[in-house]
Amino acid sequence: MAALLAIAVSDLRLAWRRGADTLMVVAFFVLAALLFGFGLGGDPALLARAAPGLIWVTALLAAMLALERMFAADFEDGSLDGLLLADVPLELIVLAKCAAHWIVTGVPLIVAAPVLGVMLNLPAQGYGVVLGALALGTPALTLAGSIGAALTLGARRGGVLISLLVLPLYIPILIFGVAAVDAVIAGTDAGASLMALAGFFLAALALAPFAAAAALRQASR
Amino acid sequence: MVNILANPARFLRLAGAVLPWCWAVAAVSGGIGLWLALFVSPADYQQGDSVRIMYIHVPAAWMALGAYMLVAAFSAVALVWKHPLAHIVAASAVPLGAGFTAICLVTGMLWGKTSWGTWWVWDARLTSVLVLFFLYLGLIALRSAFDDSERGNRAAALLALVGFVNIPIIKFSVDWWATLHQPASVLRVGGPAIHPSMLWPLLAMAAAFMAYFAALLLLSVRAEIAGRKLQALLIAAGRDEQGTPAELRGQAR
Secondary structure, X not given: OHHHXXXXXXXXXXXHHHOHHHHHHHHHHHHHHHHHHHHOOOOHHHHHHHHHHHHHHHHHHHHHHHHOHHHXXXXXXXXXXXXXXXXXOHHXXXXXXXXXXXXXXXXXXXXXXXXXXXXXXXXXXXXXXXXXXHHHHHXXXXXXXXXXXXXXXXXXXXXXXXXXXXXXXXXXXXXXXXXXXXXXXXXXXXXXXXXXXXXXXXXXXXXXXXXXXXXXXXXXX | OHHHHOOHHHHHHHHHHHHHHHHHXXXXXXXXXXXXXXXXXXXXXXXXHHHHHHHHHHHHHHHHHHHHHHHHHHHHHHHHHOOHHHHXXXXXXXXXXXXXXXXXXXXXXXXXXXXXXXXXXXXXXXXXXXXXXHHXXXXXXXXXXXXXXXXXXXXXXXXXXXXXXXXXXXXXXXXXXXXXXXXXXXXXXXXXOOOHHHHHHHHHHHXXXXXXXXXXXXXXXXXXXXXXXXXXXXXXXXXXXXXXEHHHOOOOO
């Protein structure tokens, strides 16, 4: 447990000192929403209708953007081999790294989401559910993304490849995330969609570390 | 069983013996199936003749799913027993599966335009098949993304197993969600809900598609084994992959 905490804390410290990862993700998130504002022409009614989908799509793309760095530094400088030899199960190490990665890239997305809501004229009753849905959805994005990040270590065009690999896994999260927000704005119950999101999160929590650990083992062989 | 077929020489002998039969079944069954589908089977009382798209669309969809299950099964075998041949079979089946998925999507769009009035809807069945198509593309891209082909094979095999979660979602999407796509009418609890005059041409076409897939798969695996043999021979003869003799290498570049 102490070892896992140390891994997570060191990842957080590295991200904090570099600072670029969080900044890049949030900047992309806000800029993409800004572009949609210009692209759709600023009609408040149209923006309000599209806001839940736009927020989710841009959050998804921003999360994808950061995935590549999850294991890349450890792979390049060889500390991945050290992690493989550690007497802590690799699955738990993956979980610790996912937690650190989510704090660095997922939490800023949740924090920035209300800003996007204002920019995109999200109806007032939608803010709470956007935050709730993102809080359930972004950890699932990080966990599912860790599989793609581990599989593409050392690949040519790794960044583009990750998007292609994790996109199929992200689509259900997108569908139910948007459905939850739309349901609340329409005045109906979002419980089912939120429960589906929670289900994806729990399934990813249970399964993704095993897949990502297997991918890491074959990457370093 | 797994270990018996892992020997490439034995596999090649078996493939050579089975291949003509695959072609024969594909031709005969496809011929009969097309004749039944286009001339004998009745037109639908609502859809008219456009229902005949089904005889291509449904077998292609079955093969799209079947090919993925085959890829996942051989990927598991390749990861567990580390048989190079299993990697070759999985790698050869992926483009074929992608092709069948593309046929399924295109015929589905044509059929959708005539019977629903729209090329595409974001319905659970259509979306999940589209996701399957992206999975196939991802497998192709991941396998070719590494300088070390062994690494690409292992990564793609893992991804094939991860992507398997999508298969039950596709199969049962029409039962779980209220969709525009009609529910399963052949492979369902309680037996087929389709009239024999339409079921028989459909099954004939399905047999033809399956035999055609098997034939292409065997051909592709045979070509890959031959390619590897050729490469080994070239290396043994001191030539590189382009066939340049070792003593000339370096001068040309």
